[in-house]
Amino acid sequence: MLFANTPNPPYYAVIFTSQRNEKDDDGYHSMADLMVELASKQPGFLGIESTRDENGLGITVSYWDSIESIQQWKENHFHMGAQEKGKKDWYSSYKTRICKVERDYTNSI
Amino acid sequence: MLFANTPNPPYYAVIFTSQRNEKDDDGYHSMADLMVELASKQPGFLGIESTRDENGLGITVSYWDSIESIQQWKENHFHMGAQEKGKKDWYSSYKTRICKVERDYTNSI
Numbered sequence: 001m002l003f004a005n006t007p008n009p010p011y012y013a014v015i016f017t018s019q020r021n022e023k024d025d026d027g028y029h030s031m032a033d034l035m036v037e038l039a040s041k042q043p044g045f046l047g048i049e050s051t052r053d054e055n056g057l058g059i060t061v062s063y064w065d066s067i068e069s070i071q072q073w074k075e076n077h078f079h080m081g082a083q084e085k086g087k088k089d090w091y092s093s094y095k096t097r098i099c100k101v102e103r104d105y106t107n108s109i
Numbered sequence: 110m111l112f113a114n115t116p117n118p119p120y121y122a123v124i125f126t127s128q129r130n131e132k133d134d135d136g137y138h139s140m141a142d143l144m145v146e147l148a149s150k151q152p153g154f155l156g157i158e159s160t161r162d163e164n165g166l167g168i169t170v171s172y173w174d175s176i177e178s179i180q181q182w183k184e185n186h187f188h189m190g191a192q193e194k195g196k197k198d199w200y201s202s203y204k205t206r207i208c209k210v211e212r213d214y215t216n217s218i
Contacts, residue, residue: 002166003126003204013124013208015170017112017158049126051168053160057111059168061124067211095112095215099122099208102176106204 004047004063009101011046012064018086018094020056028090035082042076044069063101070098113156113172118210120155121173127195127203129165137199144191151185153178172210179207 020028032050039045044065052058064070073079086094129137141159148154153174161167173179182188195203 002128003202006206009206013206015122015124015210017170019111049166049168051160051162051166053162057158057160059158059160059170061126061168061170093112095213097115097118097122097210097213099210101124101206101208104204104206 002049004049004061006046006063006101006104009103011101012067012070013099013101014062014064014070015097015099016058016060016062016094017097018058018060019092020052020058020090021092022056023089026089027085031082031085035079038076038078039073042069042073044072067098111158113158113170115155115172115210115213118212120210121176121179122208122210123171123173123179124206124208125167125169125171125203126206127167127169128201129161129167129199130201131165132198135198136194140191140194144188147185147187148182151178151182154182176207 036048036050039048039062046063046065048060048062050058050060062073064073145157145159148157148171155172155174157169157171159167159169171182173182
């Protein structure tokens with residue numbers, strides 16, 4: 001999983017920027033993997049791109065066919081549990097942005 | 110520079126996902142720093158968030174007030190030189206997505 005193989009625009013993106021705190025992993029990685037697995041089974045899921053640097057700054061972008069699909073995933077029972085745990089134990093700060101992708105350009109060299 | 114302090118939506122985002130090749134740095138970091146500095150002086154620039162993991166997968170999201178500001182930055186002389194150099198020497202693949210941010214949620218814990 002590196003680049004998301006998204007269709008022609010328009011489609012939707014959720015940009016999730018987060019700063020991990022300095023506490024131990026405490027299940028973070030296995031929960032992150034599980035959330036990717038669950039998201040990918042949701043209706044309207046188009047793909048995901050995710051990276052985090054050595055200072056704990058991460059950006060995850062998930063792609064969706066519609067705002068309704070994003071809303072459904074936001075309200076997914078397991079995902080809501082993960083969001084609570086993230087807020088409480090894993091992140092010092094985060095920001096979520098919901099976007100409509102209007103154009104894209106690919107280059108595989 | 111960690112989180113971009115963007116205004117209330119709507120505004121625009123450019124999601125740039127890239128995979129660094131395994132060649133040496135060859136000026137990559139100083140060029141990346143210079144591009145952030147130049148972008149931040151462009152009309153309509155609102156902020157930038159950028160991260161890259163130990164495998165070279167990076168996501169940079171820059172935020173702008175309009176599609177016109179994005180277009181002007183895309184066509185900036187120095188930026189075009191950097192894009193060419195990136196294509197030729199630094200990235201094995203990349204994808205650019207132009208988005209309209211419709212909603213956002215912040216949480217600083």
